[in-house]
Structures are given as structure tokens and as C-alpha cells.
Amino acid sequence: MGDVFTVSNTSLGKAILDAASRYSVPTILGGLAEKILPHLLNPTRLTDLAQLTGLSESALRKTLTTLMERGAVKREGWHYRLADDETLQRLAQLLKEKNLLKKVEPNASILYTNSFIIKAVPKGEKALGELTAFSRFPQYGVQFLTDRDYYVYPPTKIGPEKVLVHALLSSKSSYERSMCALFFLVNRTRIDIFEARKTAKHTPALGLLLDLENYVAGLPVSKPELFLPWNEFSDLCAVYGVKVEPAPSAVEIISNIEGWARKLKESVTAYLLGGVNMVLRQIKSSTKDIDLLVENSREYELIAEALQASGYEKAVEWSPGDRDAGPSNIFIHPTMLRVDLFTSKVGGIPVSDTVKARASSGMSLGKLRLMLFSLDDVAYMKLLTTRERDVSDAAEIIRRHGINWETFREEVEKIPPDILKRKAFVILENLDVLRMSYGLRIPRKLYSWLRRMAIDSGIKEFWKRGVDNASIIARDMGVHPSYVRRKLAELRRKRQV
Template sequence: MNSKILKELLINGRIDSGSLKKLKVSSYTYQKSIKDLLWLGVVVEGKSKMSVSLLDGQVSALLKRMFFDGFNVELLTKENIEWLSSLTDPKTTVELAGETSLSNAQTSHKLNKFAQFLSKQGNKYVLAKLNSSLFDFLLLVKNRSIQEFVWKNGEERLQSLPLDFPTDGILTGFSRFTEFGLMINPAFKQVYFPRKELSIEDVLSHAIKFSKNANDLMLCILFYLKNKAKFDVGKIEKNCEKLGVMGAWLDIIAYLEDQPVKHPGFFLLKEEFMQKARVYGIETSPRYGQKLIQAIFNEASKKASERIRVYFIGGNALIEHKAKNSTKDVDVVLASEKQSSILINALKKNGFAEVAERELQYNQLETSSMLQKKGFPRMDIFTKKICNALKFSKRMQERSKKMTDGRIELYLTSLEDIFLLKSVSSRDSDLVDCETILQKTVLNWKIMLDEIIAQEKNLKGIQELAILHHLETLEKRMNIKIPITKKISSICLEKAMLYLAKKPISIREIRQKIDFSETSIRNQIKKLEKEKKIRKAGKKPFKVVIA
């Protein structure tokens, strides 16, 4: 902040735009300094936007002491204060870079710039206590931020405020539920910073982060069900991962799927939840068991014009594997367009019809056909390829086991292949189903790795990242190590680098696109350079491009 502006404020207790000429500072400098002071909470705005008055408090008292002790307050920008306050506890360069969202190089530059205020403990840096006023000031700002903000990451903040409290953030979480059709009256105002347009996925994931009890999560579930057709599940998962509530999101889906949840205390009994849902006029998806599903195919077999093979690949397959008791839809794949057409015609003769309007997450599946009939599970029919990603290969077909004979021969896909196919899917329940599979059996990971490698050409762009994300999420949630994760990570990083380097791209830009560490990216660049697959272009900061 500007020293002239601060001095005027500390001496007179207030400052306004009339001070600009007197102090010989630009309008930009004045506004930036006032913005930093407002962020610190040491001033309050007057009637004019350009006027502020000094507030009494610990922060302003320490700021005043530092100024009159001769401290260079020009260093106390919002960015520097946040960065220095993160060093009240010892941190390595890598830890500091991760917490502050700066690159390793930018972090090293900052450490050199502020070296006079730091001390070193082994390979860790920490704020020195020689300047007690600075240390107390930064510790106070840090502790205040921890109390005020539910979550923060770089410039992003989530905050819960009294309803009448003024803010320059944008409403989110429960404060936006009514806007999307779920009429509630929250006791607090929930806000996101910085101000920007928020998606419905942002609103939901923020609400999950704000949730403190079973009633809060119940409202999140109802909001999800009310607007389910609009949601992109991949975006919800990405947001929840960033916010540290991926476990809560997966518990929500497990709860809806009648699967065990990790934290049952945060969920209402199902009967109580159903009563609440009816009050809000929300219907939950009905679920169906083995007998009805088998009856559907028995009847369809009577109407099939030729003998065909139908492979069970979804929740219906997990029922046959005794990993689930029920499902809301039936997923099958057939090896040719002709066979799919025969199955679709047979089902239509029995009253099934094409789904008129698909939910976003189901539209992303890119099925050959999606059929429905009142009182029956929805039928998702794939031909040759699942989710426009993996082919139902000859190897997968050979690993499947025959269940029934007749005009429609039913085959049960192996658990390894079901797990893999669900790993590239965009539906909410697929990750929870993968967890259920891991709880029920020991998988042959080599089969899956060999299948992924064999089908690399079918995985468009960087679709392997979806598989990697699911594996890493399951490792964290179940506290296990999946033996192929490291290899998949290596495949993903190399393919992602080659995909992104079709045009010149910097390391910083790469990090914004894919969630890999700077060190991993730099190592991959060296490897690909050595293999002459990419080359560096331009001066520092250099970019990489396909060789």
C-alpha cells in the first residue's frame, strides 16, 4: 500500500479523493491502496466511494506501530501479506508453492525478495520473529482469515456472513437454491470471491462445502435431484475435489444408490428423507431388481427376429455379480448395428419408446439408443463402443460369461471390464459402483492395464485422464494403493503433453489444463525432448511444441 496514503489516514483518521492532489498520487494508486485497506478490515467506506475512515482494532494498531517504526509499508500489498502470512509455520519451497498457487520459480523469487524477514530451518522457510510487530500482524491476519473463510485457494474464497452484512462477493451455495427452484430460507448469506458468474455445479459444490449437518446435506441432495437434468457430473466432481468434499459428494451418490455411506451420521434415515422429498414435490428414481430385468429380456427374446448376443455391463451386471441389489437403469452393449437394431425393435414391440429428453450426464454417454417404459428401468443400449471412448473389444467379449440361451443370449461382462468401462463414464453412480466392486472382490489389474494400452487409439484427446482421476479418487477414499495408477499417470501425462503441444504452450498454461506438478511436467518435457517428440520454442519463459 502507498505510504503517503497510509500516513494521511493514520494521522487524520480518514481520507478522501481530495487528498489525491495534495499527496501527488494517481487515482489507480489511491484506489488500490484503499482496496487493500478494506480487505484488511482497518477502514470503513464513507458516503463517497473514494472516502474511508480508520477503524480501531488490533490490525490497525499493529499497522500504525509498523509505520511509525519505519517499516516499508509499500511491501504490504494484499498479495504479499497473504504470501508472508503463509510462512508463520515452516514450509519447504514445494509446500509453499502448492499452498500459494505459485510456480516453484516464482516462489524462489519471493523467498529471495523477502529474505530479510525469513529464517531457515533445515530445508524449510519460516517468518522470523525479529520484527515482532510484523510477525504479530501477519499471524493476526492469517488467524482472522481462517475464522472468516470456510475455504480459500489463491484468490478464491467461500464465506458465510450475516444476512444483512455488506459484501462485494457473489451469492452461492444455499443462498442460490431458491433461484434454481428449491424454495428455502437460509439463516446466513453464503458468498464466493472474487465476483464472477457461477455455474449450477459451483452452487451445489459450494453448498456441500458449507454443509454442517444431515439437514444441510439433505437440502443439497434435494437441490441435485430437482435440477439433475442440468448437471455436468464431471464438473461437480472437479469442484468437490478442489474444495476437499469429494468424500461427501460420493456419499451423497452412494446414499441415492442405496449403497453404504462412509459417514452415516450426516444423512437422514431413508424414510425420513423420502418424506422431505415429497414435501418439496421431488420424486426419486425408482430402483429395479434382478427378476424384473430378466423378465424384460425373456419377453424381448420372444419378439427378436434373429439370434443376438447382449452383454450386461452396468448396474444390472453388478446385480448378477452380487455386488448390488438394485439399479435404476440397464446398460447393455452389442457387437454390431444389426444386433442393436434387433434388440431395440424387440423392446419397442413390448412397449418401450425412445427417451424424449435426456439428462445432460446421460446425453454424454452417447448411447445408440435410450429406451423407457413406465414402471420399468431405462434401457441404455451401446453399439461396439461405450461412452464414445472404449470399444467393447474381442478380449472383453471372450472374458464375458454366458448367462442365458435363446434368441437373446445374455452374457455377463467381467468385473475388470465393468470397472474399466465405468471409469470412463460421466454418470454420477459409476464411481460409487467402482468402489463397490473393489469392496467385493480382488481385480486383475494387469487385464485392465493391457486393455487400456491396447485401446489407446480409441481414447480421444486425453480421455485417459478420466480413468486416472477415478483411480486416484478411489485410492484416497478407500485408503488403498491401486497398482496401475502410476503407469496410467505416466501414459496420461505423455499423451496430454503431446496433445496440448500441437500449438506452442508454456508450462504455466499446461498446469492450467492438467493437474500435474510442475516437476512432473518439466521431467516429461526433458523425456519427450530426448525422444525428439517435442521441442522448445522462443525465449524464457519458453514454450513447447510438437517437433
């Protein structure tokens, strides 16, 4: 005799009956399925499922395979999620609420739940998990008065990126979200915005974080009502000793460049590869920095001398995203726009001759000749980096201008193999943001190609470090152990040859 299920006359009972009209009850509620379903309302990695449920990955994989065969679960890349079925999703939501009661204290308020839980308790009261969100702000130089303590469950290592994302998920007012923006500004050189986006992935915080990146720069955001008006934010920042300025107009940007270009001793050709390029093409209303690329060290020295003669200094503190983008130097000025000066490479990747050939003439300002990279190539270069605002700029280009994905792939294929293996992860994550937050379609073949390259690169890095346990690597990479074993066998054969 098969499993027997007794269904009560409750909301949960009714949801089970509704789901039973499409799925076998033993399949969706029997064995481990009942523990798994509530965690699949949003895409979740196998490693996260194991941590959340306390189940082994082999047991999870077996149950997930059965659920996929029955059409209840789908797999997308490294993530599993429920099928697009309202009855099944309603059942999973009710099961989730039932299970949460076991992990949430009587006095706690649940602020967010999915692969982790954010909750608040009266200040000073202990709770399961780790302190996070606004409770950690003082640790990072931002005093925030609150009568609650914020916790994340299950316990996890907390850095400034998670503090920021958890605070955004906890925020209930424009003031609190603006405090998150202030927290970002105070900790700008230590927060890895790319890691923050990865933490925010599959949560409502991702869209907020992308808006926050533009908000702190005085640039337009998609939902301005979620933050304080700019003048109020400026006053708030002043209380903490942080100065913010609104983004300049296009006329002010050109005047700024013209000011230091007068100091050039010789003629120089430079390429505009970022926000100024977009402003001149009327894709973007303003920008907070000037990204310039020159082809050789002589041209770099000429511009560097002109900048320093105009009162610019080399920046001492760089953010993680700045270091990843890899300009030869960053020049800052008390009242003028920051200049990121690149020499022949962006993100450590040589700019190809075809990219330069596609550039068009922009304008001449005295001895400075400015060339405009094509918008396809601007988007390509922005998707190579982990800097703040670059992925939102790429999205704006694609939405308003479009992009030739064939050209994009051709340029990616020119990247030196040792660099491409590292950059594949970055490009993939940025493409995920374009897809999830901006609703942009990414060609499946391109995405699959990059994903396979990233996985193979990750396996090889583990192997180089002496890790050859397929289960450990598979858990970290979010792939099936059999694939890892096959790639490890290939690496061993190559070493023997």
C-alpha cells in the first residue's frame, strides 16, 4: 500500500487538495519533498538547500530529480526553482510559513525569507542567527539608532556587503534606504559592489542596490520615491561628514575636460569608453567620472601631467571595483570630475584593433582629440568589470540602442585564455543582472558557452590547489559530481602526457 495522507480543513489542507489535482501527493509531500519545496519559491543553489534543510546533497539531488521528472521543479543553470504553477507555489508558501514558526522567536518580526531569513527582535534580545543589517552599522562607522536588533538565519559570515544587502531587505522607509546609501558611501573603498550584487541576487534587494549605485552619484533612479529627495539626502550625509554633489550637466562635463586639456603640451588622441560617451550620445543624462583610454605610455604621461598641472592628484584609496577595472591611475580633484585613465587595457584585457576601428570621431578640445567607442563596445567593456554603475550603464545602452551579441562574443573570444577563464565568472554574473533586474534577453548559446567556460575554469583552479574531491568541488560550483569527475580525469591525463 502506498503512503496515506490525511488532509485537514485548513488553508494548507485546501492548498494540498488543489495541488493534488495536478501532482501526485506522495511526490510533492512524501519523503524529503515537503522540506525542499518551501525553499524553491525563488531559484536556489544545491549548496544553499543543503545548508537550509540539513540534508545531504546526494539525498537532495535524488529528490530534486524526481520532482523535475514530475514537472514540479525546474533547473536553471546552478539553481533549482518551482515550476510556474500557482497551486504549487501557494502550497510551498504555506509550507514555508509553517516551517518558519520553528525558527523564529515569539517576539521576532520576519522581514524577509527565502534561502535565508532576516528577522528583527526587541533590542538586546537574543535570537538564532547572526547580527546583521542596521545592528552592524556602528561597526562600520555609521551610527544608527534603533529599538530593534536584526538577525540573519542560518548563521553566516558577515561582511559589509551582506550588512548592506540585509539592511536594504530590512528597510521599510525612504529614510532607512537612504541610510543604506550613506553606509555605502562611508564604506565605499571596502565594499565589493560585485559581491554585494551576488548576495542580493534572487532577492528584492538587487533592484534597490542597482538604484542605490546611481542614487549616491546624484543620477536618476528607476524608483526615486524609495529614497529621500536629493537635498534631504545631502543634508543627512553632511551630518556624518560626507559630502555629496549632484551629477553635472553635459555642458559642465565638457567644460571640465576642456579645462585640463589646455595644459597638454602635445597633441593626444584619447578614447571615451564610459559615461561621457553615453552622455554625448544622449543615452545618459550625466555621469560622475570620466573614463579615458590612451594607446601608449607617452600619451598617458601627457594627460597625467596636464591633470596634475590643473590641481588633480592620484587617488590613494581605490574600491575593489576600481582595482578590477584596472585603470593605470585614478585622478581626483576637489571640484572637478574624477578621471580614470586607462592605457591600452580595460579590466586587464587589451582593447582590440577592431574595437578601436569601430570608434568614431567625437570632438577636439585644443590638443585633445576625443574618439567615441561604439555603444556595442562600451556595453562590452562595462560587462567586463565589477565597478558600481557599469552594469546599469550596459543595461541602458542595450535597452535604448540594442547590442550586437555576435560582435560581443567575437570580442570575448579575443580575450587571452588565462584572463578569460577568470572573467567568464564576472561576465556571467553581469548577464544575470541584465536578465533578472532589467528583463533583457541573453542569447542562450552565448550564456551556455560562458557558463561552461566558468565551470571548467573553476574546476581547474581547485585542482591546481590540490583539491581533487569531486563532491567538494561540485558542491562549491553547483554542478553534478559526475561532470567534475570527468573534468578531473581529463586534467590528470594531460598532466601524465
